[in-house]
Amino acid sequence: MSGPIILYDTTLRDGSQREGLVLSLADKLKIARRLDEAGFPYIEGGWPGSNPKDEEFFAAARSMTFRHARLAAFGSTRHRSHSVETDPNIRALLEAATPVTTIFGKSWLLHVTRVLGATAEENLAMIGDSVAHLHAAGREVIYDAEHFFDGYKADAAYALATLRAAIAAGATTVVLCDTNGGCLTDEVADLTRAVAAELGTETTLGIHVHDDAGLAVANSLAAVQAGARHVQGTINGYGERCGNANLVTICANLGLKLGLATVPDGSVLGWLPELSRFVAEVANIAPDAHAPYVGTSAFAHKGGVHGAATERLEQAYQHVDPALVGGQSRLVVSELGGKANAAWRVRQLAHLMTDGLDPAELSRLVKQLESEGASFEGADASFELLVRRRHPEYRAPFRIVDFTVLVERRNGAESRAEASVKVEVDGEVLHTAADGNGPVNALDLALRKALGAFYPALDAVHLVDYKVRILDGEAATGARTRVSIETGHETGTWITAAADANIIAASLAALHDSLEYAIWRLDAQPERRDERTSSRIAIARRDERQPAEEAS
Numbered sequence: 001m002s003g004p005i006i007l008y009d010t011t012l013r014d015g016s017q018r019e020g021l022v023l024s025l026a027d028k029l030k031i032a033r034r035l036d037e038a039g040f041p042y043i044e045g046g047w048p049g050s051n052p053k054d055e056e057f058f059a060a061a062r063s064m065t066f067r068h069a070r071l072a073a074f075g076s077t078r079h080r081s082h083s084v085e086t087d088p089n090i091r092a093l094l095e096a097a098t099p100v101t102t103i104f105g106k107s108w109l110l111h112v113t114r115v116l117g118a119t120a121e122e123n124l125a126m127i128g129d130s131v132a133h134l135h136a137a138g139r140e141v142i143y144d145a146e147h148f149f150d151g152y153k154a155d156a157a158y159a160l161a162t163l164r165a166a167i168a169a170g171a172t173t174v175v176l177c178d179t180n181g182g183c184l185t186d187e188v189a190d191l192t193r194a195v196a197a198e199l200g201t202e203t204t205l206g207i208h209v210h211d212d213a214g215l216a217v218a219n220s221l222a223a224v225q226a227g228a229r230h231v232q233g234t235i236n237g238y239g240e241r242c243g244n245a246n247l248v249t250i251c252a253n254l255g256l257k258l259g260l261a262t263v264p265d266g267s268v269l270g271w272l273p274e275l276s277r278f279v280a281e282v283a284n285i286a287p288d289a290h291a292p293y294v295g296t297s298a299f300a301h302k303g304g305v306h307g308a309a310t311e312r313l314e315q316a317y318q319h320v321d322p323a324l325v326g327g328q329s330r331l332v333v334s335e336l337g338g339k340a341n342a343a344w345r346v347r348q349l350a351h352l353m354t355d356g357l358d359p360a361e362l363s364r365l366v367k368q369l370e371s372e373g374a375s376f377e378g379a380d381a382s383f384e385l386l387v388r389r390r391h392p393e394y395r396a397p398f399r400i401v402d403f404t405v406l407v408e409r410r411n412g413a414e415s416r417a418e419a420s421v422k423v424e425v426d427g428e429v430l431h432t433a434a435d436g437n438g439p440v441n442a443l444d445l446a447l448r449k450a451l452g453a454f455y456p457a458l459d460a461v462h463l464v465d466y467k468v469r470i471l472d473g474e475a476a477t478g479a480r481t482r483v484s485i486e487t488g489h490e491t492g493t494w495i496t497a498a499a500d501a502n503i504i505a506a507s508l509a510a511l512h513d514s515l516e517y518a519i520w521r522l523d524a525q526p527e528r529r530d531e532r533t534s535s536r537i538a539i540a541r542r543d544e545r546q547p548a549e550e551a552s
């Protein structure tokens with residue numbers, strides 16, 4: 001069996017087992033659509049026999065057109081005491097009406113006897129019947145051999161017999177699973193090679209591993225080198241316990257390190273960062289900045305020595321050209337880095353500056369601001385704004401004229417927060433107020449309400465993460481606080497940061513940067529909304545009235 005390595009995505013099924021990850025029906029459909037656009041040939045949508053949401057997913061997916069992907073429903077072999085015709089799980093699989101059915105069964109006698117309470121022969125019959133029934137119904141059947149490696153170590157002949165039962169019944173792909181995720185890489189390689197030799201080239205061999213020993217990516221690659229052509233995993237490695245094999249990392253390694261063609265097309269790896277971020281966004285999990293290949297820190301160089309060397313010779317401190325995975329190297333701007341870091345960043349931002357900005361001057365400025373508590377490390381959007389704002393032609397898209405935040409608790413009730421802001425755009429001032437579950441939330445809402453009236457494009461921008469760090473803990477409650485905000489849009493995420501002794505002021509400054517950056521990034525132009533005009537007049541009247549009222 002040759003041809004490209006086939007990637008099979010199970011983010012929507014196995015990936016959603018991750019603690020804290022909840023995907024709504026709409027989320028699942030969104031991710032499926034994006035995986036299809038990326039070119040995935042298989043998308044496992046869920047386990048229709050296990051929960052109603054997965055059944056709804058398959059019902060909704062029937063009206064969608066997939067350009068590349070074949071949708072797979074996942075489920076177990078028939079129950080020991082049911083016939084295939086009456087087994088509710090098998091019925092649900094058929095009702096899902098997907099072109100592909102992935103059925104899992106037991107390869108490990110320990111599980112057969114102790115978990116299923118079946119005999120070795122009964123289990124083979126359960127596998128054969130289930131696969132044959134689905135195959136006869138016109139489905140492409142993929143067979144997942146659960147706990148295969150552990151089963152093979154315990155009884156190789158029996159583990160192989162389970163695969164043969166599935167193949168004889170019509171399964172065209174059999175997948176070796178390290179369900180407990182504890183196998184070492186050489187074991188996976190040796191066993192996969194042995195199975196490949198036993199099965200010959202008629203059947204496609206697959207691999208599905210979990211990351212409990214931190215080896216899921218390595219084990220998947222080893223299996224491919226030993227003969228597997230089908231690789232199951234999840235975007236960003238989401239999954240139960242320590243996660244599944246990370247398809248993003250696998251895809252990059254297959255293409256860039258092993259020179260193997262993959263479906264989706266491994267020669268165009270530029271789509272990986274975007275896909276990784278998109279799924280993180282939809283799953284509402286902060287993207288891992290340190291993820292291989294696609295994290296924002298994947299090609300970030302911090303130390304002064306590395307920084308200086310990277311400036312001279314980019315390949316010196318990175319294993320691949322970041323451009324191959326849609327990224328670029330980045331030097332972390334911080335006091336640990338020397339002048340080269342700042343100089344290099346300035347050069348990367350050169351397109352922003354026609355008059356140029358002296359790197360030495362910028363480096364001095366960064367150091368001075370950082371000595372005052374600012375920290376641009378990881379906050380590339382704030383750094384970029386720092387550079388942009390020094391351009392003689394830069395015009396701020398808005399100005400925060402003033403703000404008020406009120407936090408109160410009355411009679412032991414829950415505390416509430418209210419914020420009001422006055423924002424000026426193009427000489428017009430808008431005054432808005434909002435309630436929030438805390439002062440920063442209220443401020444964020446009020447600021448967005450004001451800016452959203454001028455820049456409706458900001459409606460699609462949202463807060464991804466908000467972090468607070470105490471800079472000088474010795475000063476206790478008088479300490480300076482660094483606030484960093486990650487903001488998301490469907491085109492990506494960016495991080496801004498600010499520091500101040502006042503946590504509200506630091507938050508507002510970071511929010512300010514975040515939204516100013518968004519306006520620039522989205523190339524948003526101020527718009528006039530009818531509501532805005534009317535509310536502005538009302539507000540203006542109220543503003544005019546206030547001094548008089550105060551006077552009286």
Ligand SMILES: [Zn+2]
Pocket residue numbers: 014179208210244
């Ligand atoms: Zn799994």
